Amino acid sequence: MTETPTTKTLEFDDARLANDLFGPQNSNLALITEHSGVALNTRGTTLMASSPDTGALTGVLNLVTQLYGLLKSGNPVYPRDVVYALGMLQREPGTDLKAIFKEAVFVASPKKTITPKTLSQRDYVAALRENDMVFAVGPAGTGKTYLAVAMALSKLLAKQVKRIILTRPAVEAGEKLGFLPGDMVEKVNPYLRPLYDALHDMLDFEKVAEMMETGVIEIAPLAFMRGRTLNDAFIILDEAQNTTPEQMKMFLTRLGFGSRAVITGDVTQIDLPHTDRGRSMPRSGLVDAKRVLDGVKGIRFLTFHEDDVIRHPLVGRIVQAYERTQADRNQKDER
Numbered sequence: 001m002t003e004t005p006t007t008k009t010l011e012f013d014d015a016r017l018a019n020d021l022f023g024p025q026n027s028n029l030a031l032i033t034e035h036s037g038v039a040l041n042t043r044g045t046t047l048m049a050s051s052p053d054t055g056a057l058t059g060v061l062n063l064v065t066q067l068y069g070l071l072k073s074g075n076p077v078y079p080r081d082v083v084y085a086l087g088m089l090q091r092e093p094g095t096d097l098k099a100i101f102k103e104a105v106f107v108a109s110p111k112k113t114i115t116p117k118t119l120s121q122r123d124y125v126a127a128l129r130e131n132d133m134v135f136a137v138g139p140a141g142t143g144k145t146y147l148a149v150a151m152a153l154s155k156l157l158a159k160q161v162k163r164i165i166l167t168r169p170a171v172e173a174g175e176k177l178g179f180l181p182g183d184m185v186e187k188v189n190p191y192l193r194p195l196y197d198a199l200h201d202m203l204d205f206e207k208v209a210e211m212m213e214t215g216v217i218e219i220a221p222l223a224f225m226r227g228r229t230l231n232d233a234f235i236i237l238d239e240a241q242n243t244t245p246e247q248m249k250m251f252l253t254r255l256g257f258g259s260r261a262v263i264t265g266d267v268t269q270i271d272l273p274h275t276d277r278g279r280s281m282p283r284s285g286l287v288d289a290k291r292v293l294d295g296v297k298g299i300r301f302l303t304f305h306e307d308d309v310i311r312h313p314l315v316g317r318i319v320q321a322y323e324r325t326q327a328d329r330n331q332k333d334e335r
Contacts, residue, residue, distance in 0.1 A: 008057060009046055010046070010049070010061065012047070012068055013045070014072070015045050017068065018047075022042055028077070028079060031079055031082050032064070035086050035087075036090075037056055038050070049061060059089055059093060062089055063085060066085070066089075066097040067081075069098060070097060073098065075098075081101070085101075088100070088118060091119070092119060095119065100115070102115070103122065103125065105147060105151055106150035106151070108201075108203065114147070114150040117143065120142070121142075124302050127300045127302055128262065130300075131300040132259070132260050132298050133263070133298060133299045134261075134262050134263070134302065135286075135289065135293075136148070137264075137290070137301070137304065138266060138305060138308065141309040142305075144304065145194065145236065145264050148236045148262040148264060149164075149199060149236065152166075152262075153199075156216070161232055161234045161258065162216075163233050163234075164236075165219075165233050165236070166218070166235075167221065167222050168195065168221070168240075169242040170221035192219050194238065195236075195238060199217065222237070225250065228254055230255065231258055231259060232258040233258075234262075235262070236261075236263075237264070238264050239265055240285065240289075241265035241266055241271075241284045242265075242271050242284070243285035243286065244272070244284075245285045245288040245289075246285070247285055248263075248285025267286060268326065306323065
């Protein structure tokens with residue numbers, strides 16, 4: 001027996017904003033229907049929503065009402081924002097979207113403001129503001145490095161730090177660069193490219209080049225951190241799962257006065273070799289740090305999940321598939 005759908009209507013008081021909410025040819029509404037199963041139709045500034053699932057219907061009405069409120073407050077709403085917002089409200093129906101989307105981390109330009117897109121990202125941004133050292137662990141595409149770079153630029157422009165230092169292990173477990181062509185800069189550049197990409201997405205190419213020329217921004221492989229004390233700096237260690245415990249300890253003890261450190265990584269993407277010439281190699285420095293530093297005052301650990309992936313929706317489903325496969329393997333290994 002098929003349940004009779006319930007239909008609700010919403011009337012919007014501004015035709016231009018209603019059109020922005022609906023999207024070109026109702027494309028935003030089509031996205032909502034695709035991800036919620038709620039049928040949406042419009043007549044002028046009136047929205048009709050129908051579904052036999054009253055819970056889903058209530059959630060979608062909450063979504064479009066809040067998105068319209070964002071538009072009225074001057075915040076643009078893009079298709080990906082619609083999908084992220086729906087996902088947040090499906091997980092946490094009481095979420096205040098305005099509190100999340102209006103919380104700017106960094107204003108890159110009049111047309112681009114970096115804001116948290118998920119509840120986990122909002123917690124992450126709060127942790128970055130409140131703690132001198134933050135560990136962010138989770139799958140690719142959750143914004144760990146991107147938001148850290150945005151916060152670093154925000155702190156730099158507010159003159160709360162004097163420089164930004166971005167680093168990552170150059171290669172798996174030993175930073176063996178000799179086989180690569182070119183001088184040292186040319187050897188390590190491919191490994192540091194994601195950090196350059198994040199910077200260039202937020203600042204003009206010329207501005208980034210100028211800041212690097214003057215040493216305000218430094219991008220370097222982890223090996224270059226040894227023996228230094230980093231004062232008044234915002235330091236980001238990316239791909240930390242590929243550090244050894246010794247490298248991690250070396251990095252963490254570089255922190256000087258007036259500095260903050262962010263360590264990001266994905267423990268499911270460890271590239272460290274298990275053995276070297278028959279010898280067992282140490283486990284990931286990121287895994288080790290979680291065990292050693294758990295409970296240390298001033299350090300915050302945050303974990304992201306596949307629900308926080310903010311790339312193409314397919315990426316989240318790929319992450320889930322791999323995690324299911326890994327869980328099955330672990331269960332078989334335990335038998």
